[in-house]
Amino acid sequence: RVRRYKWEVKYEYRSPDCFKKLVIAINGRTPGPSIIAQQGDTIIVELKNSLLTENVAIHWHGIRQIGTPWSDGTEGVSQCPILPGDTFIYKFVVDRPGTYLYHAHYGMQREAGLYGSIRVAVPDGVTEPFSYDYDRSIILNDWYHRSAYEQATRLSSRPFQWVGEPQSLLIQGKGRFNCSSLTTPSLEPGVCNATNPECSPYVITVVPGKTYRLRISSLTSLSALNFEIEGHNMTVVEADGHYVEPFVVKNIHIYSGETYSVLLKADQDPSRNYWAASNIVSRPPVTATSVTPPGLAIWNYYPNHPSKSPPTTPPTGPLWNDTESRFAQSVAIKSHKGYIHPPPLTSDRVIILLNTQNEIDGFRRWAVNNVSFTLPHTPYLIALKERKGHLFDQKPPPENYDVANYDIFKVQENKNATSSNGVYRLKFNSTVDIILQNANTMNPNNSETHPWHLHGHDFWVMGYGKGKFDPINDPKKYNLVDPIMKNTVAVQPYGWTALRFVADNPGVWAFHCHIEAHFYMGMGVVFEEGVEKVGQLPSSIKGCGETRGH
Numbered sequence: 001r002v003r004r005y006k007w008e009v010k011y012e013y014r015s016p017d018c019f020k021k022l023v024i025a026i027n028g029r030t031p032g033p034s035i036i037a038q039q040g041d042t043i044i045v046e047l048k049n050s051l052l053t054e055n056v057a058i059h060w061h062g063i064r065q066i067g068t069p070w071s072d073g074t075e076g077v078s079q080c081p082i083l084p085g086d087t088f089i090y091k092f093v094v095d096r097p098g099t100y101l102y103h104a105h106y107g108m109q110r111e112a113g114l115y116g117s118i119r120v121a122v123p124d125g126v127t128e129p130f131s132y133d134y135d136r137s138i139i140l141n142d143w144y145h146r147s148a149y150e151q152a153t154r155l156s157s158r159p160f161q162w163v164g165e166p167q168s169l170l171i172q173g174k175g176r177f178n179c180s181s182l183t184t185p186s187l188e189p190g191v192c193n194a195t196n197p198e199c200s201p202y203v204i205t206v207v208p209g210k211t212y213r214l215r216i217s218s219l220t221s222l223s224a225l226n227f228e229i230e231g232h233n234m235t236v237v238e239a240d241g242h243y244v245e246p247f248v249v250k251n252i253h254i255y256s257g258e259t260y261s262v263l264l265k266a267d268q269d270p271s272r273n274y275w276a277a278s279n280i281v282s283r284p285p286v287t288a289t290s291v292t293p294p295g296l297a298i299w300n301y302y303p304n305h306p307s308k309s310p311p312t313t314p315p316t317g318p319l320w321n322d323t324e325s326r327f328a329q330s331v332a333i334k335s336h337k338g339y340i341h342p343p344p345l346t347s348d349r350v351i352i353l354l355n356t357q358n359e360i361d362g363f364r365r366w367a368v369n370n371v372s373f374t375l376p377h378t379p380y381l382i383a384l385k386e387r388k389g390h391l392f393d394q395k396p397p398p399e400n401y402d403v404a405n406y407d408i409f410k411v412q413e414n415k416n417a418t419s420s421n422g423v424y425r426l427k428f429n430s431t432v433d434i435i436l437q438n439a440n441t442m443n444p445n446n447s448e449t450h451p452w453h454l455h456g457h458d459f460w461v462m463g464y465g466k467g468k469f470d471p472i473n474d475p476k477k478y479n480l481v482d483p484i485m486k487n488t489v490a491v492q493p494y495g496w497t498a499l500r501f502v503a504d505n506p507g508v509w510a511f512h513c514h515i516e517a518h519f520y521m522g523m524g525v526v527f528e529e530g531v532e533k534v535g536q537l538p539s540s541i542k543g544c545g546e547t548r549g550h
């Protein structure tokens with residue numbers, strides 16, 4: 001089946017957390033319309049850019065784009081940006097069932113509200129390894145009051161100005177900022193209005209006794225979250241489009257770019273409502289200069305009134321710095337027994353990626369093996385496919401860092417990095433191991449969580465560890481039996497995460513930290529594989545850099 005969508009991307013005034021600001025909406029909505037499809041369907045999105053002065057591009061997060069690498073929607077990698085006034089057609093096949101996302105992949109536009117969900121059902125006649133009565137989706141997000149332009153300007157200023165913690169957390173586009181905490185009075189009356197229905201909590205209405213599949217995803221700009229529905233256990237059954245061996249949790253950690261399905265039975269006191277809450281983990285939700293209140297939605301037992309407040313205080317989740325509970329969840333996830341797709345037992349190439357915060361000419365950057373990523377002016381797919389190789393740095397980025405001597409627990413002695421737009425060229429069909437190695441930031445005793453997202457692939461999560469990855473002994477502990485496959489995985493503070501994938505999807509694929517500010521600051525790499533096998537590029541992806549007029 002072919003599913004066609006006609007979307008118009010436009011700035012609109014919205015108050016998702018009671019504070020009025022400009023958001024980027026699709027057909028007037030943020031989150032945008034959901035794509036609901038079935039495995040094997042072809043999705044055609046006709047996207048009109050009505051931003052007047054701003055380019056746009058939309059990435060289909062978790063969709064591998066097999067045979068359509070030009071539809072990946074990654075500005076600078078797979079396409080030129082879509083100019084104001086232009087209409088671009090994305091066309092791709094959703095080849096696997098599961099929970100996926102879409103969002104802007106140009107500048108920091110995702111942060112302005114340009115995102116939504118993709119739900120792909122199994123084909124007719126195919127059953128899933130669990131059952132439920134109803135299927136619901138929510139996207140968790142964090143929300144800033146500054147514009148994405150201001151945030152980007154701050155990050156690329158000297159001296160560096162950090163974006164700071166978010167003003168609120170949203171659940172399916174709704175949150176609540178405390179208007180009385182506004183420090184600067186606004187010139188415009190009503191800019192923050194606590195009674196605006198736009199910021200009433202999101203409501204999930206449930207029928208007592210029924211089982212719900214809740215698809216939970218995160219597209220935060222910065223925050224790692226813990227999500228909980230008060231009084232209800234959740235059985236985790238899917239992660240990033242793959243069935244997992246079911247396990248029960250009270251609350252779930254979710255990093256930007258991840259998706260999970262959990263089963264929930266509406267088996268608690270039906271005479272009242274319950275809180276659904278998202279809480280920040282891994283960074284302090286309360287700092288000297290900011291307080292981020294929890295994101296709150298209502299788990300509404302039918303027929304109670306949806307706005308009836310639960311009689312309890314919302315759950316606060318684990319302590320923000322409880323790294324152990326986050327490691328524990330990571331290692332608890334295994335592939336579902338009936339759906340194990342084991343990894344190749346060995347790899348052809350191991351690339352170790354040290355994640356550090358650095359400076360270049362006094363500008364604050366993030367770097368991988370001391371190289372900070374920049375996007376080329378001519379998208380890689382076009383440069384490589386049409387053999388204009390000189391359009392980006394031909395020197396490949398380093399495969400490793402100084403493993404023997406580098407102290408990951410200390411502030412780096414030499415904070416200077418270089419920048420490059422070089423790529424890793426992978427042998428087609430080869431098996432590649434990537435080790436994400438975390439380290440101290442430029443602040444003493446500080447290491448942050450980074451969710452890394454790979455385009456064009458799912459990878460096996462081979463293992464997690466604390467401290468420095470040992471290239472001799474740690475691979476002996478890899479899970480070769482039933483590792484989960486994902487497209488996004490976190491590396492914990494001072495820890496490492498090992499993943500494996502097969503470079504079998506012709507194209508050029510970004511791999512980057514899903515924290516909006518971090519990718520903007522250079523925390524990413526690009527892989528090329530089998531580009532010579534890519535079919536003829538559509539001319540609609542061209543029009544920038546050296547592709548003009550070709």
Ligand SMILES: O=C1O[C@H]([C@@H](O)CO)C(O)=C1O
Binds near residue numbers: 162357441442448
């Ligand atoms: O890039 C970052 O900058 C800040 C902080 O290190 C600034 O001091 C932070 O938490 C980041 O992730």
